[in-house]
Amino acid sequence: MQIFSTFEHSTYLELAITSLENVGVKKEHILAVPLINRVEERRLFDTLHRADGISLFDKGAAVGTAFSVIGASVGFVLEWGPIYWGLIGAVSGFIIGFIIDYIIFKVVHKRKREVKGKKSEVVLVVECPNELVEKVEEVLWEHLALGVAKVD
Numbered sequence: 255m256q257i258f259s260t261f262e263h264s265t266y267l268e269l270a271i272t273s274l275e276n277v278g279v280k281k282e283h284i285l286a287v288p289l290i291n292r293v294e295e296r297r298l299f300d301t302l303h304r305a306d307g308i309s310l311f312d313k314g315a316a317v318g319t320a321f322s323v324i325g326a327s328v329g330f331v332l333e334w335g336p337i338y339w340g341l342i343g344a345v346s347g348f349i350i351g352f353i354i355d356y357i358i359f360k361v362v363h364k365r366k367r368e369v370k371g372k373k374s375e376v377v378l379v380v381e382c383p384n385e386l387v388e389k390v391e392e393v394l395w396e397h398l399a400l401g402v403a404k405v406d
Contacts, residue, residue, distance in 0.1 A: 255406060256381050257390055259399040263288065263375040270397035274380060277389050283381040308359060314351030321347025 261267040271284055325343025329336035378399075382390050387404065394402050 255384050255387050257404050259378045259394045259402045261376045266397045273393045279382050285379040287377045289375055310355040313355045314348040317351035318344045318348035
């Protein structure tokens with residue numbers, strides 16, 4: 255019987271391996287494989303199927319709305335009238351807001367995309383006889399495994 259589990263890279267993993275050896279699982283039947291977590295640069299535009307929660311549209315829409323109101327108000331005394339100046343204000347405000355967001359997310363933060371919360375960093379594979387399966391699972395859960403699965 256093989257038991258798979260995932261752990262964060264911590265002392266709990268080392269304690270789990272030691273406890274498994276104390277239970278009766280031989281060292282040769284324990285395999286710990288470290289994972290490389292995915293880190294990628296943020297994308298500028300979200301798609302329907304993939305969104306990272308960062309939007310470059312929000313600030314542009316807010317600044318565009320403000321500039322369109324100001325442009326329409328000032329447009330009553332200017333030559334082209336309030337409609338044209340409101341549209342000009344909306345477009346220029348949106349572009350300014352977009353550039354502000356772009357500078358904040360690409361230049362100032364330079365953040366990489368990482369998974370938030372607990373990350374599984376190590377996969378632990380234990381091969382044991384059927385008599386020890388319950389005890390091995392109990393030991394893994396006691397030592398804060400993120401997930402456990404059995405395969406016959």
